[in-house]
Amino acid sequence: MDEHLSVGPAPSFYGQTLEQHLLQMQRRQTGATGDFTGLFHQIALAAKIIASQVSKAGLANILGLTGDVNVQGEEVQKLDIFANNTLVRCVQQGGHVCVMGSEEVEEPIPIPPQYPKGKYVLQFDPLDGSGNIDINASIGTIFSIHRRKTPGNGPGTIVDCLQPGRDIVAAGYVIYGSSNMFVYSAGQGVHGFTFDPAIGEFFLSHENLRIPKRGDTYSINEGNYHKWDEPVRAWVDWVKRDEGDHKAYKLRYIGAMVADFHRTLLRGGIFVYPPDRKNASGKLRLLYEASPLAFVCEQAGGSATDGTTAICDVIPTELHQRTPLYIGSPDDVADALRFVGPRA
Ligand code: AHG
Ligand code: MN
Numbered sequence: 245m246d247e248h249l250s251v252g253p254a255p256s257f258y259g260q261t262l263e264q265h266l267l268q269m270q271r272r273q274t275g276a277t278g279d280f281t282g283l284f285h286q287i288a289l290a291a292k293i294i295a296s297q298v299s300k301a302g303l304a305n306i307l308g309l310t311g312d313v314n315v316q317g318e319e320v321q322k323l324d325i326f327a328n329n330t331l332v333r334c335v336q337q338g339g340h341v342c343v344m345g346s347e348e349v350e351e352p353i354p355i356p357p358q359y360p361k362g363k364y365v366l367q368f369d370p371l372d373g374s375g376n377i378d379i380n381a382s383i384g385t386i387f388s389i390h391r392r393k394t395p396g397n398g399p400g401t402i403v404d405c406l407q408p409g410r411d412i413v414a415a416g417y418v419i420y421g422s423s424n425m426f427v428y429s430a431g432q433g434v435h436g437f438t439f440d441p442a443i444g445e446f447f448l449s450h451e452n453l454r455i456p457k458r459g460d461t462y463s464i465n466e467g468n469y470h471k472w473d474e475p476v477r478a479w480v481d482w483v484k485r486d487e488g489d490h491k492a493y494k495l496r497y498i499g500a501m502v503a504d505f506h507r508t509l510l511r512g513g514i515f516v517y518p519p520d521r522k523n524a525s526g527k528l529r530l531l532y533e534a535s536p537l538a539f540v541c542e543q544a545g546g547s548a549t550d551g552t553t554a555i556c557d558v559i560p561t562e563l564h565q566r567t568p569l570y571i572g573s574p575d576d577v578a579d580a581l582r583f584v585g586p587r588a
């Protein structure tokens with residue numbers, strides 16, 4: 245045989261794609277049907293479409309897309325609505341989910357009658373940190389997947405949506421930043437994939453991510469200082485002061501939780517959105533923001549609490565319920581709890 249025609253192994257310098265990684269995980273699970281891998285495939289497709297649109301956001305003025313109506317006379321969607329609709333459209337036809345939930349939509353999102361209903365529930369914040377779009381700073385998509393609770397294979401209901409982080413099957417986020425990354429956990433560690441725009445694929449770049457036990461950075465909107473309760477103020481006063489072995493922490497705050505969390509996951513430290521006088525339960529949404537990232541954080545060896553209870557143990561009672569959040573390196577969260585926790 246002509247040696248030039250022989251097909252060798254695929255070049256390995258790029259490593260595993262997200263899809264190859266999921267298939268490998270699927271093969272390890274007895275009884276896996278491929279449903280889960282199929283659902284992920286659709287989420288990843290939506291992420292690529294959103295990423296492509298996000299990268300063009302700065303061109304909006306030049307392309308005349310800032311008004312409500314574009315040159316074709318079509319109404320132009322805001323990017324967070326575009327992201328929402330992209331996820332819904334990519335996922336609803338796959339037959340893997342029975343209902344969806346989104347930060348952008350008041351009620352559970354049904355699957356149209358013409359599509360089969362599956363055994364999973366997908367919930368998401370389609371675009372987190374959307375205030376950052378205009379300033380070219382990082383934004384992201386956060387998602388979680390649960391098994392349906394209602395029996396049968398009919399449409400899912402709100403009961404399927406109101407599930408705690410502890411019952412998450414998989415969760416993750418996509419960050420649209422200086423590079424685009426897909427980070428997820430399906431209960432077997434946390435894995436990060438970086439998007440190569442030339443190939444159009446996410447490649448495994450961060451296998452089995454572990455959050456440092458302690459960091460040196462705190463992340464909070466300190467502009468709210470005078471609206472916080474005394475324990476939160478006392479913790480912030482302490483964290484930025486040299487005291488004995490404790491060295492003053494650095495402050496970093498991007499204003500997009502997904503980006504602040506991503507840094508916290510890689511470098512360690514703590515991200516906090518506490519209750520304040522304006523927002524008695526904080527600002528972040530349990531189902532679409534706190535719970536998925538708490539699941540990822542725990543899987544990476546970190547912790548996440550609302551000040552009293554581990555976020556993953558909080559049973560949601562409302563779709564758009566808000567929660568205080570202390571998330572990050574276990575030692576840093578424990579330090580914060582010394583100030584704000586139940587026996588503080
Ligand atoms: P969203 O863009 O999905 O509404 O979320 C914004 C959230 C979160 O990403 C971020 O951590 C927080 O709002 C920032 O709030 P402040 O501007 O109050 O600090
Ligand atoms: Mn958000």
Ligand code: MN
Nearest residue numbers: 347369371372
């Ligand atoms: Mn959002």
